[in-house]
Amino acid sequence: MLHLYNTLTGEQEKFEPLEEGKVRFYSCGPTVYDYFHIGNARPFIVFDALRQYLVFKGYEVEFTQNVTDLDDKIIDRAEEEGVEPEELAEEYAEAYFEDLDKLGVKEADYVPRVTEYVEQIIEHVSALVEKGYGYEVKGDVYFRVREFSDYGKLSGRSIDDLKSGARVEVEAKKEDPLDFALWKSSNPDEPGWESPWGRGRPGWHIECSVMAQTTLGESIDIHAGGHDLIFPHHENEIAQSEARTGKQFCRYWIHNGLLEFEGEKMSKSLGNFEYAREVLDDYDRETVRYFYFSTHYRKPLNFSEKNLEDAKSAVNRVYEFLSNVDELDTGGGDSESSLSEYGKNLLDRIETARDRFEEEMDKDFNTPGGLGVIFDLVKQANKFRDKGKSENRHLLKKAKSKVQELSEPLGLFQGREEASASGLEEDLLELLLEVRNELRDQGDWELADRMRSELEEMGIEVKDQEGETTWSVDRN
RNA sequence: GGCGACGUAGCCAAGGGGCCUAAGGCAGGGGAUUGCAAAUCCCCCAUCCCCGGUUCAAAUCCGGGCGUCGCCUCCA
Numbered sequence: 083m084l085h086l087y088n089t090l091t092g093e094q095e096k097f098e099p100l101e102e103g104k105v106r107f108y109s110c111g112p113t114v115y116d117y118f119h120i121g122n123a124r125p126f127i128v129f130d131a132l133r134q135y136l137v138f139k140g141y142e143v144e145f146t147q148n149v150t151d152l153d154d155k156i157i158d159r160a161e162e163e164g165v166e167p168e169e170l171a172e173e174y175a176e177a178y179f180e181d182l183d184k185l186g187v188k189e190a191d192y193v194p195r196v197t198e199y200v201e202q203i204i205e206h207v208s209a210l211v212e213k214g215y216g217y218e219v220k221g222d223v224y225f226r227v228r229e230f231s232d233y234g235k236l237s238g239r240s241i242d243d244l245k246s247g248a249r250v251e252v253e254a255k256k257e258d259p260l261d262f263a264l265w266k267s268s269n270p271d272e273p274g275w276e277s278p279w280g281r282g283r284p285g286w287h288i289e290c291s292v293m294a295q296t297t298l299g300e301s302i303d304i305h306a307g308g309h310d311l312i313f314p315h316h317e318n319e320i321a322q323s324e325a326r327t328g329k330q331f332c333r334y335w336i337h338n339g340l341l342e343f344e345g346e347k348m349s350k351s352l353g354n355f356e357y358a359r360e361v362l363d364d365y366d367r368e369t370v371r372y373f374y375f376s377t378h379y380r381k382p383l384n385f386s387e388k389n390l391e392d393a394k395s396a397v398n399r400v401y402e403f404l405s406n407v408d409e410l411d412t413g414g415g416d417s418e419s420s421l422s423e424y425g426k427n428l429l430d431r432i433e434t435a436r437d438r439f440e441e442e443m444d445k446d447f448n449t450p451g452g453l454g455v456i457f458d459l460v461k462q463a464n465k466f467r468d469k470g471k472s473e474n475r476h477l478l479k480k481a482k483s484k485v486q487e488l489s490e491p492l493g494l495f496q497g498r499e500e501a502s503a504s505g506l507e508e509d510l511l512e513l514l515l516e517v518r519n520e521l522r523d524q525g526d527w528e529l530a531d532r533m534r535s536e537l538e539e540m541g542i543e544v545k546d547q548e549g550e551t552t553w554s555v556d557r558n
Numbered sequence: 559g560g561c562g563a564c565g566u567a568g569c570c571a572a573g574g575g576g577c578c579u580a581a582g583g584c585a586g587g588g589g590a591u592u593g594c595a596a597a598u599c600c601c602c603c604a605u606c607c608c609c610g611g612u613u614c615a616a617a618u619c620c621g622g623g624c625g626u627c628g629c630c631u632c633c634a
Contacts (some may be wrong), residue, residue: 088560089562090560110634111634112634113632113633118634120633121633121634122633122634123634125634126634135633145629153632154632155633156634158588190564208566223625236564237561237629237630238562239560239561239562239629239630240560240561243560243561243630244630245559250561252584285601286632293581306587306634307634308634309562309563309628309629309634310628310629310634311629311633311634312562312629313561313562313629313630314630314631315633336634337563338559338633339563339627339628339634340627340628341562341634342627342628345627346627347624347627347628347629347633349633349634350632350633351632351633372583373570376570376571376583377570377571378562378571378572380564381563381564381566381571382563382626382627382628383570384570385632388569388570388584388585389569389584390571391584391585392569392570392583392585393570393583393584395583395584395585396570396583398585399583399584399597402596402597402598403597403598405597413620442572446571448572448578450570450571450572450581450582450583451571451572451573451581452581453571453572453582453583454571454582454583454615455581455582455610456582457581457582457583458581458582460584461582463600464597465598465599465600467598467599468591468598468599468600469599476600477587486570522593525593527593530593531593531595534594534595534596535595538595538596543596543597544595544597545597546592546593546594546595546596547592547596547597547598
């Protein structure tokens with residue numbers, strides 16, 4: 083039984099969807115005014131993996147992740163670059179999909195864009211105005227925060243706390259400084275749509291409410307996003323949604339911890355970020371994914387080269403195991419009844435692995451714990467391989483497929499696309515290694531070793547293992 | 559100032575009252591194997607931020623500190 087830490091209650095709770103066996107899941111997507119950075123990638127990767135894990139557990143999942151293609155940041159940036167906002171948004175939306183693909187994140191079931199939902203947004207805002215939660219002032223429409231008695235329930239603050247915070251800028255137009263914009267009037271040179279309040283565009287938070295509810299329904303099961311979105315973004319989403327429907331908008335609110343860089347939150351405004359695509363130039367996707375899964379999603383995580391290098395070595399360990407198993411002869415061996423101590427131990431691990439894995443993962447999507455189970459399996463299998471040389475080899479195949487079965491929802495260890503050599507290169511390489519092996523036969527270790535180390539510098543790793551020479555290409 | 563998260567080995571990181579004589583990974587040291595490497599195996603490497611308390615029993619619960627980060631303004 084999956085448990086999730088729910089920001090709304092501040093506790094880890096049993097996860098029980100509204101409709102048995104089915105999960106409606108919304109995760110906040112990007113505002114496409116720039117490439118996303120490696121910190122932005124965390125929720126994309128982690129929540130997609132949670133979605134895959136739910137599928138792994140047998141749920142039917144409907145997953146929505148929006149693209150905000152209309153926003154003041156887009157307008158500002160477009161102006162700086164002298165292009166149309168739509169053009170800029172389109173460019174970065176495409177880049178977003180490319181980067182997601184490189185990270186191994188599967189596309190959501192619904193990928194709504196704000197510009198396609200303006201009509202529904204207007205309808206939603208109108209409904210709020212009718213109910214007395216929204217009010218218009220000179221073409222802008224604001225949400226009357228004091229009208230919504232549950233305001234602050236997600237972020238754990240009261241309206242009075244917020245008042246005393248005093249960092250809320252006072253806009254003369256608003257009835258109350260805490261009220262937030264549902265609709266904003268547009269200048270003639272800004273993108274705008276006709277509405278009951280004149281030409282304008284949606285406010286900052288309304289899009290998510292509308293797109294979540296349009297694609298998934300008035301009440302959804304999970305809503306996810308970065309920890310920094312709790313207030314005001316998600317708080318406002320709740321207010322807008324529940325004020326209109328009178329129903330609970332979402333039951334489980336989950337938030338990922340932020341990525342830090344040298345002790346500070348990585349963010350665009352601080353300028354201490356690295357684009358995801360830049361990181362992917364240096365590290366493959368599985369390294370990046372492992373890096374995220376090696377820490378619980380709610381914890382802050384430090385971005386550093388050391389951490390990425392560690393992740394890379396760890397990923398390599400599993401791939402070494404996988405390819406070592408492939409290189410074994412497929413011979414059957416003894417029956418399972420005559421297994422040695424190591425064999426019995428491994429068989430037991432294989433049989434209990436899935437339960438142990440789910441036990442860990444069910445604790446608020448504890449990926450480090452889940453990885454521990456997978457690595458333990460690898461360790462036991464290696465031990466068996468080393469100690470029980472004459473034994474049943476298909477046990478190792480079993481171990482391999484169990485490792486891959488469990489890693490699947492994490493998008494790990496399914497087989498990486500080797501940077502392959504072209505046909506000609508491959509032939510040349512084979513020739514080279516043949517010559518090298520003749521040198522070895524003749525005892526010319528010096529030259530043979532030189533060949534090996536120079537190939538390694540080119541990213542080609544050569545191993546002489548059990549009388550056979552193998553090679554592989556490392557892209558990084 | 560208000561609200562919140564976090565603090566476990568050299569590093570990353572699980573564990574949340576007794577199975578902890580604290581998983582797993584990375585790095586390091588010693589050994590096995592290897593022509594040498596690589597891979598693999600074996601061994602070594604922590605008393606859990608501090609101080610009080612609750613309990614037969616606490617890394618785990620409670621109180622108080624200290625520290626780090628975040629939110630209260632656009633931000634994943």
